[in-house]
Amino acid sequence: MKQNFLEDNIFIENEKVKLIPFNSIDALKLNKIIFDDSIWQYMGMYLRNQNDFENYILDTLEFQRKNYYAFLIFDKQTNEFAGSTRLGNINFNSEKLEIGWTWYGKKYHGTGLNHATKFELLKFCFEYIGLRRVQFSTDLENIASQKAILKLGAKQEGVFRNNYIDSEGKSKDDVYYSIISDDWKNIKKQYFAEFIFKNDE
Secondary structure (H helix, E strand, O other): OOOOOHOOOOOOOOOOOOEEOOOOOHHHHHHOOOOOOOHHHHOOOOOOOHHHHHHHHHHHHHOOOOOOOEEEEEOOOOOOEEEEEEEEEEEEEOOOEEEEEEEEEEEHOOOOHHHHHHHHHHHHHHHHHHHEEEEEEEEEEOHHHHHHHOOOOOOOEEEEEEEEOOOOOOEEEEEEEEEEEEHHHHHHHOOOOHHHHHHOO
């Protein structure tokens, strides 16, 4: 397992998406899409003004490459920054992490961008880092996110009750899913065939 990936400048892409390390200059370009309560409904917080936005950038950068690795998501079809995602809850001893904290501007929902993004992250986790487990979690009420995770081939494992408290003081339940290294070869072919080239098989 490659344990020093947090030190890398990670740029990964396919024909639909490019993922680049979260940085303050490019993050400012999210200003056009980030102020939408529907994006943050299940994220445990809301961004409603410029101060919230600036704090979000500062908070993300504070723990970048320490507690997680955050990416900016660039949509190659529109040539625009479309959102952000992270590799977090990293446990080197157990060779696992969580893909999450993902959000997209509303115009990018249903475009296939999330599927393309998750393929590149999963491929990076299993084929570059060499992980044994990748997990996902989402709010129990977030049905759209649950459906999107299942479309990745992930297996639902259970519900964590009162798993966190959101910024408004509400206790929230999460549903957890996983893909393990033993699953990846078949999942890659079954769920991500459009991204596989002969030299990747």
